[in-house]
Structures are given as structure tokens and as C-alpha cells.
Amino acid sequence: MSMQTTHVSASVHHALGWIGWRLLPAVPFVVILLAWMIGWHVFEPNKATLPAVSDVFHAVWIRALDGDLLMHTTASLWRLFLGASLGIATGIVGGFIAGLYRKVSEFINPLVVFFNAISGIVWLPLMIGWLGIGTALAVFVIWNTVFFIVFQNTMLGVQLVPQVYEQGVQALGGGRLETIRTVILPGALPYVLTGIRSGLGFGWRALIAAELVGASTGLGQMIFQAAEYHRSDIIIGGCLIIGTIAIAIDHWILLPLEQRTIERWGLVIDVTRKQ
């Protein structure tokens, strides 16, 4: 009897602990929100310097209603989609070729290292002259960022496939294409996906930076225009939306994709890269 009560109370305790544990990640957000609200009422800063929490929500709400926010968001997402698709496609094809042919990778590697170092936003001043301001410029900057990361990871993945497997398929009479399809493609896939995930993280950053000066629409442009009118409520709201979109893409598209492949392939890759 007494044993049962302790058991029950322990499980209640356990359940409470579990709920508390699940709620714990919300704590920093709540603390900052409260500190911001209280601090704002105590110090009453200039609205242009630090808006009230309600101002931020209000500003976002107004822009959500009049369709402004939707327009900027779709502009940014469309560019991300175009640039990332291009970057992923060219990166995978290029990475495969470089991974399969030693001579190609040896020749191209120094160039990749160099152009990776100037990938993305560094091209902006030159490309404004070539492509003008707008979607083409932003797409180029994203492509440029995503390509090198996907390329390098694909190449690495292809090179790291143990030759024993290739030889196994070849010994059983598999041709070159057969080997690529059944061995190298699945073997390299986890690396390709890691590259895509990391590339999109850098790509989204590069896009926002490119939009600050190189576009007339998009979330980056929205916050840049807001700065001219000292509308920090729009800027903070915009930053929160930018972060939320990045998290959403990573959490609902890229992470499941990566994990499913890893589970299916029974592989474990570097946890530190999975942020």
C-alpha cells in the first residue's frame, strides 16, 4: 500500500518534472520578453531606439494585414528557392565529377578553396554592375554561397566511399553506371545532405545581406528601409521573422531529410556539424 503511494507520487513527480523539462527551453524567451517589457516601462527609452514589445507586434501585424510582409517574405523565399536549387544541382553534379575523377579534383581544388573564401556577399559590388539590382543579383549571391559548400561536401562524400564496395559491385559484373547508382550515390548522400543543410544556413544569411543593398523587395530590404525612418519596431520584428523562417526551414525540411537518410543508412555523422 505505502509502496503504491510512493510509486504514484513518484510518477506524478516524474510527470511534473517531464513537463517542466519540456517547458525549460521557453524560459530564456520569456525572461527576455519580461525584462524588455519591465525595462521599457522603467526607463521609457526613445521609441526609435527601443520600441515597446507591443509596438513590434503592432508593426508586424499592420504589415501582415496590408500584404507588405507577405510580399517581402515571398520575394526572399522565392530567391532562396531559385538560388538554392541552382546551387544544390550544380554543386552535386560538380562534386560528383570532381569526386570521381582524381585529376579533376586536383586541378579544381585550389580554385574551390579560393572562390569559397570570397563566396556570397563579396561578389555584390562587382555583380551590381553586371546583373543590376534585383532578383538575379540575389539569386547569384545565394547560388554562389550554396554551390561551394554542397560541392565540397559531395566531393568529400564520393571520395570517402570505401573502394571495397565499388569493387564488390564490379566483381559481380556491375558497370560504371551501376556502381555509381548503387554504391557511390547512396554512400555520398549523407554528406550531400549535410552540405545542403549547412549551405542553406549560409545562403539565407547571404540573401539577407544582399537584399540590404541589392534589391528593392525582400525581408533584408524591408529592415533596411525601416532603418532610414528609424523604425526599430519593424527592424526587430523583421529580424524575428528572419530567424523564425531559418529555424522552420532547418527544422521541418532539412533536419528530417538528413535524419531519415542517416537512419536508413545506419550512419552517424559528426554531431557538431548538425547545428
Place this chain on the structure above:
Amino acid sequence: MSVAAAPSTALPGGLRGFKILLPFAVLIAIWWAVKAGGGIEDGLLVSPLQAWDAFVHLATHGVLAEYASSSLRMIGIAALLSMLIGVPIGFAVGTNRYAAHSLEGFLRFLQSISGIAWLPLAIIWFGFSHTTTLVIVIYSLIVPIIFNAMIGVRAIPENYVMALRSLGASRFRLVTDVYLPGALPSIVVGLRLGMGYGWRALIAAEMLVRKGGLGDLIFGARTFGQIDRIMVGMIIIGCLYIIVDRLIVQPIENLTVARWGLLRL
């Protein structure tokens, strides 16, 4: 940003250098041919020779050194401050199970808002100044460092901590003998990622703040349509990043991996 060490075929030094330089020679030849053959005007593309002239001009007048040292100083200060502040925070958070769990999501959220997105707000707060640039770069650098220092500490087997504690080690000894060596490989991973984010944020911030630095050099040249200066600036930015990454960050990484064994977290 995972780059495998190139398979180190034992080539004699001269041949290796040749193998690295050859692709660039081919690239420059193509650049030259496109410029000469396509009849492209100077406002769009300059020839390699014109870029070289611009480089010599910028270098001999001391302008280039000024722009480059401004950028390097900025990233150096930011990296140093981020390590000094970020690692202790990461340790403090990582040693507490509850703190680590509560802050993980928040840090992930911060990391997904790029530093450059805060630039408009930083400009309102600190004006078009070096402070603005520094704040943005530190923000970009410090979040991955805190995050990875935290993960690194979490990954240390608790036995080591308890063993030292039962022998009467102080908290300071725990940090120097367990946390620091145990978390170092992870911290270096964070530093490398942070440098990748931070360097790009720095260039972008310099473009908009326009108070010196290589980003200012190439963006300022844009307003005057000086393509030669832009191309020189881009090449310098690439070379400097490779030098910083290969000569400073990667050796630290190799050193920790070599000393601590291949500790993959």
C-alpha cells in the same frame, strides 16, 4: 564548411606549388581571353593587367594596407573577445543540465538570425561607427562559440568530473584539467564556424558602415565604377581569409585533434 585535408601525395615542394598555381594561371588566361576577345568595356570587366596596376597603385600608396589592417584588426579583436567571453559562458551553461537544456533552443534561434540582419538596428543604436561593425561581428562569432563550448562540456563523461572532485579538486582545477581540454575540440569547431560567419558579416557591415575595411574598399569603388579596385579587393579578401583560416584556425584544430586524439563529438 567541412573540407577534408587533401590527400597528401608526397610531391616535391616545387611540383606542389606548380599544381596549386596552374589552375589560377589557366583562370587568368581565360579572364584575359574573355576581356580581349569579348571587347568588354572597362566599366564591366578589366583585364588582369589593369587589376595588377590597380593593386600596385593601391599597395604603393599605403591605402591597401590601411583597408586590410582595419579588417584584420576588427576580426582579430572580435575573435579574441568572443573567445574570452563566449567560452566561460558556454562552460557555465554546459555544466548545468537545466541551464544547458533551457538555453539550447534560444542559442539556436539567435544563430539563425544572422548578425547582418541586426545591422540596421545597430546603425540606429551606435551610428555609422566601428562599434556597430564590432558588435555585429562579435554577435556572429560568439553564438557558435558559446553553443559549441556548451556542447563540448556536455559531452565530457561525468566520471572525470566526479573523479577529480572526489580527490578534492577545486572548481578552478575542474575547469583547467577537465572542461577546457575536454571541450577544446568542440570549441575550435565553433570558432571555425564563427569565423566563417564573422568574416562575411564583417565584409557586409563594412560595405554599409563605410568606415574603412576591405568591404568599404570594394563597395566604395562601386560608386565610382572602379572595377579594377573591386577585383583587387575581392582577391585580397579571398587571400586574407585563406591565410587566416589555414595559418591560424586550422593549425589550432589540427593541434587539438593531434593532441587529444580524434575526439569526434
